[in-house]
Amino acid sequence: MGLSVEELGEELKVTAQEVLGRLRSRQLFQSPWDTAAFIVFLAFVGTVLLLLLLVIAHCCCSCCCSPGARRGSPRKVSPWKERPKGVDNLALEP
Structure with missing residues (x-):
């Protein structure tokens, strides 16, 4: 189950003492x-x-910083969006 408040406080105190001891000895890593x-x-x-x-x-x-944003001009439409995509299948023509 979970730790009680006293056990948690004691564990934190031990960990803090260990960290402070390493700081005092200037050896942070083992x-x-x-x-x-x-x-x-x-x-x-x-x-x-x-x-x-x-x-x-x-x-x-x-x-x-985009050029159109400063002047307030609308964005240019890409030429790919103007043309329909794909290939006409001429075999389906009557």
Whole structure:
């Protein structure tokens, strides 16, 4: 079942003491693998933040900086949308 409030408080206190002890000894990671995993995690978080920044910049620039947006002119219709798509099947003609 679940932990009681007292047990949870005691567990948090032990964890806080352990973290503070590592900070005092300046040894945050127990092995080189811990350090490598932390670096990989930071690289992943940095990549995600960079991608989010690029998406936000793209959205802002496409809304504000497009040539038609400043003048208020309507957007040009693509030539592909003007022509019907597909091929006429002449074998079905009478």
